[in-house]
Amino acid sequence: MITIYSAKKIITMNPAHAHTTHVAVRDGKILGTGPLEDLTGWGAYTLDDRFAEKVLMPGLIEAHSHLMEGSLWAYTYVGYFDRMSPEGEMQKGCKDLAAVLAKLKEAEAKIEDPDTPMPAWSLDPIYFDNVRVTRHDLDQVSATRPIGIMHASGHILNVNTRALELAGLMRTGVNHDGVPLGKDGMPLGELKGPDVMTPVSPHVGFDRDMLACDETGMKRFGKLCVRAGVTTATDLANKLPDETVDLFTSVAGGKRYPTRIVSLRYHHGISPEDLIAHAEELTTKSTDMMRLGKIKVVVDGSIQGFSARLRDPGYFNGAPNGLWYISPEHLAYILEHALEKGLHVNTHTNGDQATQLVIETMTKALAKYPSPDHRFVLQHCQLADAAQFRKIAKLGLCVNLFANHHFYWGDEHYKLTVGPERAERMNAAGTALREGVPLAIHSDAPITPLGPLFTGWCAVNRLTASGRTLGEADKITVDQALHAITLGAAYTLHMDQEIGSIEAGKRADFAVLEDDPETIGGDALKDVRVWGTVQSGRVFAVSDL
Numbered sequence: 100m101i102t103i104y105s106a107k108k109i110i111t112m113n114p115a116h117a118h119t120t121h122v123a124v125r126d127g128k129i130l131g132t133g134p135l136e137d138l139t140g141w142g143a144y145t146l147d148d149r150f151a152e153k154v155l156m157p158g159l160i161e162a163h164s165h166l167m168e169g170s171l172w173a174y175t176y177v178g179y180f181d182r183m184s185p186e187g188e189m190q191k192g193c194k195d196l197a198a199v200l201a202k203l204k205e206a207e208a209k210i211e212d213p214d215t216p217m218p219a220w221s222l223d224p225i226y227f228d229n230v231r232v233t234r235h236d237l238d239q240v241s242a243t244r245p246i247g248i249m250h251a252s253g254h255i256l257n258v259n260t261r262a263l264e265l266a267g268l269m270r271t272g273v274n275h276d277g278v279p280l281g282k283d284g285m286p287l288g289e290l291k292g293p294d295v296m297t298p299v300s301p302h303v304g305f306d307r308d309m310l311a312c313d314e315t316g317m318k319r320f321g322k323l324c325v326r327a328g329v330t331t332a333t334d335l336a337n338k339l340p341d342e343t344v345d346l347f348t349s350v351a352g353g354k355r356y357p358t359r360i361v362s363l364r365y366h367h368g369i370s371p372e373d374l375i376a377h378a379e380e381l382t383t384k385s386t387d388m389m390r391l392g393k394i395k396v397v398v399d400g401s402i403q404g405f406s407a408r409l410r411d412p413g414y415f416n417g418a419p420n421g422l423w424y425i426s427p428e429h430l431a432y433i434l435e436h437a438l439e440k441g442l443h444v445n446t447h448t449n450g451d452q453a454t455q456l457v458i459e460t461m462t463k464a465l466a467k468y469p470s471p472d473h474r475f476v477l478q479h480c481q482l483a484d485a486a487q488f489r490k491i492a493k494l495g496l497c498v499n500l501f502a503n504h505h506f507y508w509g510d511e512h513y514k515l516t517v518g519p520e521r522a523e524r525m526n527a528a529g530t531a532l533r534e535g536v537p538l539a540i541h542s543d544a545p546i547t548p549l550g551p552l553f554t555g556w557c558a559v560n561r562l563t564a565s566g567r568t569l570g571e572a573d574k575i576t577v578d579q580a581l582h583a584i585t586l587g588a589a590y591t592l593h594m595d596q597e598i599g600s601i602e603a604g605k606r607a608d609f610a611v612l613e614d615d616p617e618t619i620g621g622d623a624l625k626d627v628r629v630w631g632t633v634q635s636g637r638v639f640a641v642s643d644l
């Protein structure tokens with residue numbers, strides 16, 4: 100059966116037919132676009148006018164997110180900013196450490212079993228005058244119940260004394276850069292990086308792999324996608340054991356699941372040889388709604404967590420340089436053998452020193468295994484300068500820049516982490532496009548809220564939470580932002596042949612909007628109202644969630 104949807108305006112992202120009023124769909128794919136008379140030749144059809152007063156554009160693509168955004172809502176939210184839940188309820192932010200502890204105490208009082216751990220998420224102490232949260236702070240909530248709070252960056256876990264005891268870390272002699280010690284030689288309760296977070300996380304309620312997601316969380320993630328107009332989203336780091344793959348494939352393949360998921364195999368906790376082998380195996384399990392076989396490598400940590408690797412002059416406040424999450428030898432092996440076997444690699448690099456390592460390693464890898472269309476992606480790539488972008492373009496790399504950082508941490512970057520000059524060049528989308536680098540932009544949900552239109556607003560305006568403009572020269576236009584969250588993102592995923600634009604032969608994936616993002620103006624792009632989505636021809640309304 101053919102359905103022809105009418106709309107007030109259809110933004111196609113296809114320059115040959117940039118705007119139209121009708122799109123014909125059959126079996127979840129687009130037959131064609133144009134005025135109604137151009138589409139009737141396909142045969143008998145049903146005219147669906149429910150979008151007659153709406154604007155359609157290609158389904159938005161979140162090319163850097165994590166399914167755990169859905170599962171984290173089962174825990175206590177203690178982030179600095181107000182945040183909307185999958186069900187549309189606004190959670191108030193915690194503006195100081197006292198508010199965090201008060202919210203934790205309130206949540207702890209509701210747990211009847213005294214041994215049940217209490218997880219929480221999105222702690223952001225850089226907004227509390229960059230004070231270090233310690234186990235002593237969390238012991239005020241409970242000295243007997245294990246407590247763990249994941250930082251907003253996702254790269255740090257704060258735990259109380261009981262959690263350290265259960266993990267066998269409440270002792271002297273712990274020697275790891277990711278475990279700060281007090282004057283007494285005992286861990287302070289701050290754990291930086293996966294090496295030290297992973298062994299403790301099961302004791303504090305993150306009883307699954309912290310990057311994993313259960314069925315309920317996955318369904319809640321789908322609700323967030325509909326609210327944001329997203330029809331394809333990444334799960335950008337997961338260990339993907341067989342049981343997780345089975346669960347993800349089953350849920351995503353459900354008749355009413357609204358989002359195509361692209362899940363990447365995370366490099367941590369596995370040898371490079373086994374990583375490549377597992378990624379190859381995963382490609383055979385890929386489905387339309389659950390894409391598998393790509394690789395995620397995390398090279399360094401978080402800038403606001405002071406665990407990213409920076410080149411000179413280092414951190415503005417004099418903090419020591421950050422952490423390496425992978426050795427150069429292992430990185431080289433993964434890049435080379437992924438090129439050899441045609442596997443797609445995404446590398447997390449926040450600091451410019453980490454980006455430089457990938458550039459230099461990729462240069463050598465491509466000399467061994469030339470690949471004209473690899474499209475490996477530098478994720479975040481926040482501090483890259485113009486010289487690095489020029490090299491990135493020559494290597495055929497893509498970038499997916501963390502535009503939301505301007506709003507959420509721009510003020511702190513300006514005055515604390517990297518200083519005014521480098522803060523102005525962070526996530527330099529304008530420079531990337533001028534140098535010919537394929538560009539996507541992202542939220543990294545749950546690090547910041549899922550919402551490509553807000554991310555586009557961040558890239559267009561480059562405003563901090565206080566209203567400061569960071570990097571006038573690197574602003575992009577509304578049209579460029581819309582491209583980055585549709586066809587640009589699809590290109591970085593090697594999926595531009597099937598999603599990212601509304602044209603014949605592609606998936607019938609649409610964002611259904613109440614407002615026109617092309618005419619509302621860059622200042623108001625974040626305010627575009629989302630009615631819902633169409634995913635492979637199936638309609639999902641926000642009002643039905």
